[in-house]
């Protein structure tokens with residue numbers, strides 16, 4: 576896809592994050608894999624003010640194009656693409672329920688079979704490190720090794736997928752799971768969970784779910 580179309584898609588994804596209630600203020604950032612690097616949102620600009628010219632290209636060495644300042648979190652976007660070769664889009668936000676679970680420093684367990692959408696039986700919680708640091712990106716690399724989404728302790732969440740539409744969908748799904756977890760936790764802790772065997776069955780079924788026969 577052309578750079579302008581990708582930039583428009585990035586801005587649309589940002590605005591959708593806000594519309595879905597996944598973000599507040601200038602929190603969060605969005606990127607897509609592009610050439611040998613990525614296109615990413617700029618730092619600190621409210622989504623409603625974003626234009627295509629704000630979107631920043633960062634090359635494979637982490638060098639941003641001249642005259643633009645990328646998201647402070649470009650390092651964890653870069654490491655997400657390195658860790659997950661199938662991922663072409665990364666979404667980060669401070670969704671309230673995900674962030675609340677991250678403050679408890681717990682993974683989201685297999686409370687619902689949709690947990691498998693992130694690739695396994697839990698959504699991990701990457702340990703805290705200051706925003707924008709290499710240390711945080713190192714924690715993210717570990718958390719995303721076997722999953723497409725992770726919580727970030729005392730911070731928020733990240734979701735990676737093959738395209739922006741799916742990354743946004745996954746981020747929203749993880750927020751729903753976090754809300755379900757928080758609403759059951761006061762009633763019974765630990766919350767009942769599905770077995771690893773059942774999650775393995777769901778993971779297998781997801782490989783063909785929604786595929787249609789070509790007409």
Ligand SMILES: C[C@H](O)[C@@H](O)[C@@H](O)C(=O)COP(=O)(O)O
Pocket residue numbers: 601602603604616617618619620645646647648667706707
């Ligand atoms: C302080 C920042 O909001 C930080 O939380 C970062 O992770 C974030 O979400 C937005 O930062 P950028 O505007 O630099 O993308």
Ligand SMILES: [Zn+2]
Pocket residue numbers: 602603667668669706730731
């Ligand atoms: Zn953040």
